Amino acid sequence: xxxxxxxxxxxxxxxxxxxxxxxxxxxxxxxxxxxxxxxxxxxxxxxxxxxxxxxxxxxxxxxxxxxxxxxxxxxxxxxxxxxxxxxxxxxxxxxxxxxxxxxxxxxxxxxxxxxxxxxxxxxxxxxxxxxxxxxxxxxxxxxxxxxxxxxxxxxxxxxxxxxxxxxxxxxxxxxxxxxxxxxxxxxxxxxxxxxxxxxxxxxxxxxxxxxxxxxxxxxxxxxxxxxxxxxxxxxxxxxxxxxxxxxxxxxxxxxxxxxxxxxxxxxxxxxxxxxxxxxxxxxxxxxxxxxxxxxxxxxxxxxxxxxxxxxxxxxxxxxxxxxxxxxxxxxxxxxxxxxxxxxxxxxxxxxxxxxxxxxxxxxxxxxxxxxxxxxxxxxx
Numbered sequence: 001x002x003x004x005x006x007x008x009x010x011x012x013x014x015x016x017x018x019x020x021x022x023x024x025x026x027x028x029x030x031x032x033x034x035x036x037x038x039x040x041x042x043x044x045x046x047x048x049x050x051x052x053x054x055x056x057x058x059x060x061x062x063x064x065x066x067x068x069x070x071x072x073x074x075x076x077x078x079x080x081x082x083x084x085x086x087x088x089x090x091x092x093x094x095x096x097x098x099x100x101x102x103x104x105x106x107x108x109x110x111x112x113x114x115x116x117x118x119x120x121x122x123x124x125x126x127x128x129x130x131x132x133x134x135x136x137x138x139x140x141x142x143x144x145x146x147x148x149x150x151x152x153x154x155x156x157x158x159x160x161x162x163x164x165x166x167x168x169x170x171x172x173x174x175x176x177x178x179x180x181x182x183x184x185x186x187x188x189x190x191x192x193x194x195x196x197x198x199x200x201x202x203x204x205x206x207x208x209x210x211x212x213x214x215x216x217x218x219x220x221x222x223x224x225x226x227x228x229x230x231x232x233x234x235x236x237x238x239x240x241x242x243x244x245x246x247x248x249x250x251x252x253x254x255x256x257x258x259x260x261x262x263x264x265x266x267x268x269x270x271x272x273x274x275x276x277x278x279x280x281x282x283x284x285x286x287x288x289x290x291x292x293x294x295x296x297x298x299x300x301x302x303x304x305x306x307x308x309x310x311x312x313x314x315x316x317x318x319x320x321x322x323x324x325x326x327x328x329x330x331x332x333x334x335x336x337x338x339x340x341x342x343x344x345x346x347x348x349x350x351x352x353x354x355x356x357x358x359x360x361x362x363x364x365x366x367x368x369x370x371x372x373x374x375x376x377x378x379x380x
Contacts, residue, residue: 006031006340008143010133012121013150014038016099016324017310019106020055020331021147022114023062029340030145032114035135037150039118047175047289048210048225049102051095052325058332064109069217071097072209076194084190084275094195096225098210102324121155124306131305145338146306149327152296153250154312160303166251166294166315168237169369171376173293173318174228174266176285179212181220183284190277191224198275202377204229205278226281227318229293230269231376237292252291263288293317293372297365302354307334314361317368319375326364330357 009025011018014036022032051071059066073095079088107115120136124146131146148156152166180188196207205228212221232240241249243257270282282288296315301308310327333356336342337349373379 007145007338008032009145009147010035010131010141010143011147011149012133012156013148013154013310013312014115014117015149015151016102016106017149017151017312017327017331018147019103019110019115020058020328021149021309021334023064023106023109024058024331024335025145025147025338026110027062028335028338030335030338033141033143034110034115035119035121035133035141036115036117037120037155047099047177047227048208048223049097049099049324050208050321051097052322052328054325054328054332055102058328059105061332061335062106062109064105066101066105069211070101070105071095071211072193072217072222074193074195074208076192078194078196080190080196080198080275080278082198082273082275084277092195096195096208096210098215098223098225100213101211101215104215121150123159124156126304126306129305144305147334148306148308148312149310149331150312152294152311152315154308156306157298157308157312160306160308161298161300164296164298166296168234169293169295169317169372170233170378171229171231171293171372172237172240172290174230174282174288174290176226176282176288177210177223178226178281178284180209180222180224183224184280187277187280196278198278199375200273202231203273204375205274207278207281224281226278226285228270228274228282229372229375240290241292251294253289255287255289258288258290262290295365295369297362300354301330301357301361302350307350307354309334309357313357314365316361316364317372319371320364320368322364322368326360329360333357 008031011021011034014034022034025032075093077092078086081087122134124133132142198205207226209222210225211217244259270279298313309330337353
């Protein structure tokens with residue numbers, strides 16, 4: 001243990017997984033610092049998120065305040081055909097939130113100075129029960145635990161498990177957010193408060209309401225979030241992930257970076273394939289963004305004083321609606337296992353944590369692969 005009055009965790013990665021680890025470990029009695037490679041504030045990446053109980057459990061444990069509403073409720077799930085007719089309806093109530101709402105709530109819960117931006121991990125090493133991380137800036141940080149929460153392209157995993165990298169699944173997800181006030185009344189009336197789908201032979205679009213950019217959940221201040229899964233070969237993927245400024249991206253293009261020609265092709269496809277209401281949302285999106293759908297599973301999540309959580313360990317396909325929930329379950333159970341004053345050897349508690357979270361990751365990954373391959377016709 002380090003010489004501070006409480007054990008110290010170094011969290012690598014300042015997105016949702018890293019903040020979930022930071023808030024829950026602090027509640028468990030740890031001192032925590034978060035190191036994020038991006039030099040600027042993270043904003044709105046990922047768009048809409050289906051709110052799962054694991055996230056609420058982590059927020060309760062950590063005492064993260066979030067007001068009365070963390071999202072927008074939906075009741076029915078409806079499927080539209082290409083003519084905008086409802087061909088199937090079922091009652092499946094749930095809540096949809098947004099990346100920026102969860103991120104903002106957790107950032108507000110952390111003391112100023114907890115998150116350090118512009119710190120890219122270079123390497124780390126363990127010695128005598130501690131772990132020391134070296135950052136590109138020359139900064140050295142030593143703690144009792146290093147948490148790799150740095151996503152699918154994890155630098156922590158790269159050092160621990162070289163060769164374990166995300167594998168492209170053969171399709172992409174185009175995404176967009178449209179302010180509710182910019183949606184035509186006829187479109188809003190057709191979509192309503194439902195969670196909406198349109199399924200084609202090798203594509204699927206889904207749409208739902210999420211809070212506004214500022215977290216507003218009142219009618220008229222929300223946003224409509226859409227996700228459209230489309231097949232794409234590897235060669236075309238490389239071209240698609242080359243941004244308008246010539247930069248090459250590994251897994252996703254943030255809003256505003258897609259080339260004009262690619263956005264134009266997306267809109268042409270929307271005119272040809274989508275129902276009128278869903279087509280209108282795609283056409284109204286100012287800056288659609290895109291992510292490659294990938295699979296990633298690790299054989300281990302614990303390596304001495306270093307652990308992997310969230311997408312640094314398992315990347316489930318988004319059809320599970322479980323990526324953020326899995327990160328929350330990883331972080332919360334880790335904090336509970338390492339709670340200051342907990343009974344029993346820490347080694348045993350961590351072994352149980354790893355076994356449970358590996359099982360969760362494997363199950364969710366397998367479910368996502370099965371769903372995705374059926375949706376996209378890849379199992380034929």
